[in-house]
Amino acid sequence: MTGNASVAFSGPRGGEAALTWGQRLMWRAVHLMGPSQSFLNCPWVLPVHGKRDLTTVLGALRRMLERHESLRTTFADTSDGPVQRVARNGELSVELLEAGQEGPLGTAERIAGELARTVFAHGEDLPLRCAIVLRDGRPRALAFAFSHLAVDYHALSLLSAEWRELLRGDDLPPPTWQPMDQAALEREEPFLARSQRSIRYWRSVLEEVPLEVFDHPPGEAEEPRFIEVGMESVALAAAAVRLAERLTISTTSVVIAACATVLAVVSGRPRAVMQLVHSNRRDPRTRPLVGTVGQDGLLVLDLPATGFADTCVAAHRSALVAYRNAHYDPFEMQAMRAEIGRVRGREPDLDAFFNDRRADGTWPNLPRLAPGENLAPLTEKTRTYVTNAWPGVRFKVFFTLGTAPDTGQLSLIVDTAFLCRDTARAMLLGVEALLVRSLTEDVPIAAVRGNAGLTPQPRWEGLRGPRRGR
Amino acid sequence: MLADMVADASGGEISAEEALAGEHSLPALGLTSLAWIRLIDSIEDAFGVDVDLGGDLSAFEHVDALAAHVSGLLDPR
Numbered sequence: 001m002t003g004n005a006s007v008a009f010s011g012p013r014g015g016e017a018a019l020t021w022g023q024r025l026m027w028r029a030v031h032l033m034g035p036s037q038s039f040l041n042c043p044w045v046l047p048v049h050g051k052r053d054l055t056t057v058l059g060a061l062r063r064m065l066e067r068h069e070s071l072r073t074t075f076a077d078t079s080d081g082p083v084q085r086v087a088r089n090g091e092l093s094v095e096l097l098e099a100g101q102e103g104p105l106g107t108a109e110r111i112a113g114e115l116a117r118t119v120f121a122h123g124e125d126l127p128l129r130c131a132i133v134l135r136d137g138r139p140r141a142l143a144f145a146f147s148h149l150a151v152d153y154h155a156l157s158l159l160s161a162e163w164r165e166l167l168r169g170d171d172l173p174p175p176t177w178q179p180m181d182q183a184a185l186e187r188e189e190p191f192l193a194r195s196q197r198s199i200r201y202w203r204s205v206l207e208e209v210p211l212e213v214f215d216h217p218p219g220e221a222e223e224p225r226f227i228e229v230g231m232e233s234v235a236l237a238a239a240a241v242r243l244a245e246r247l248t249i250s251t252t253s254v255v256i257a258a259c260a261t262v263l264a265v266v267s268g269r270p271r272a273v274m275q276l277v278h279s280n281r282r283d284p285r286t287r288p289l290v291g292t293v294g295q296d297g298l299l300v301l302d303l304p305a306t307g308f309a310d311t312c313v314a315a316h317r318s319a320l321v322a323y324r325n326a327h328y329d330p331f332e333m334q335a336m337r338a339e340i341g342r343v344r345g346r347e348p349d350l351d352a353f354f355n356d357r358r359a360d361g362t363w364p365n366l367p368r369l370a371p372g373e374n375l376a377p378l379t380e381k382t383r384t385y386v387t388n389a390w391p392g393v394r395f396k397v398f399f400t401l402g403t404a405p406d407t408g409q410l411s412l413i414v415d416t417a418f419l420c421r422d423t424a425r426a427m428l429l430g431v432e433a434l435l436v437r438s439l440t441e442d443v444p445i446a447a448v449r450g451n452a453g454l455t456p457q458p459r460w461e462g463l464r465g466p467r468r469g470r
Numbered sequence: 471m472l473a474d475m476v477a478d479a480s481g482g483e484i485s486a487e488e489a490l491a492g493e494h495s496l497p498a499l500g501l502t503s504l505a506w507i508r509l510i511d512s513i514e515d516a517f518g519v520d521v522d523l524g525g526d527l528s529a530f531e532h533v534d535a536l537a538a539h540v541s542g543l544l545d546p547r
Contacts, residue, residue, distance in 0.1 A: 190515055197520075248497045282508045287481075316503075321523050323507050361502065 009065040014088030017180040022292040024330040036392040040148040043112035060166040068290040095131040104140030115145035157359040198328035218417035228388040231428040235378035236408030239435035249316040257315035268456030277355035297322030307442035365406040479509035495531040519543040
């Protein structure tokens, strides 16, 4: 069966409100990226558990749309600034497709990726696209692409968690907090004071940070210019877990420490400055909120003269400071950054990022290993690959720790005008090597600098752009 | 009160009794980074203080040290 279906929804409330801080961040991002903003779209797949017919699946989808205002929201610029508009009623068109040779879930993953390649018209489109994958006439999986203005990855995990109950037709308590409620809260104390404090912290960093991410000049770029190199490494995840237990910090902090270290080494600097994408669900009301809540924190990490263990502890503390100051009005923040730009001649480039997409910061299905088992042989199974390419995502360096539950899925987007793909691959493998080696010795930072694949890039002075490998 | 705040911030992962016992640090008990930020937010809201994270963070790893730190913030008033 192929064709189309439609889901007519009628939610309990509609309305118009200012954007939340999370939405403001994404509003700015989608406009900065223009045609490349499809990078921000969120592909997602939901399996159809049990033997459900199409009517049941469409009914579950209708309830999902009715429960969460974010999924019924369009976004528009007005004379008072951008607003969110929640439609009480409407209709979502759904494509019906037969599963291909890769099976229903594989087909849904492929379709979700395809749906995510097209830019959303945020003022007119619902912020999601959906296709239902069928086999033998029965729905088996749903493929989605969501606008990042509507959801973050935490919100997608929430949708996955309630999906089984929606399919069963269970009664669920109505959501108690929606983005319009959040927008109202963010106009009051103590949120305004927190925003001001976060902006003061960012200002203190921006007044001193180098204007460029790298000291070397741009060279010949690949076409498309921005590529994403991926790595899947059980060794990375297992090593991060052991180090985190040893140091009583999170695996996120351990991986941040390693990524920041290789960035500092490649840039030839003693300090790494990175933006941390942060879930930001610190207010209890936002924990069950389907919306985009995440904001960016600003990590400043000075590499210690000692070893990687100290780097991990320092990264953990710096990350806490960054998270704390990741709660702000992005429009106010941008005004401050513009002011810094006027004083310093231009805004400092902060286009180095780290994002941990794991919902709870763990790898729940990591293969069982014996305590103390040597992880070095596991590194032989590590694979790297180029996953994606874009003409204009504007990042110099963007590490992402993916959601795979059974392996360390670390990817790195680079601007190939500054870092070639071989360097990007060396950086990923450098993270893995640093973590694995740190289990048996406290790796001196000087030794990381000596890693053959992680040589600092040549500096600006008197140099032509280095030739770029393909 | 601070121990109850730890329990709330951790979403029930850490009980007030565990936090008060002080046998293990709060991170060792499982206080995540996000829960830690929630705890600082709730301390600021409840006591009307501004917690500065610029210095040594070890004051935030045990409830008794945290209590002493908050007392220090309240004293100058």
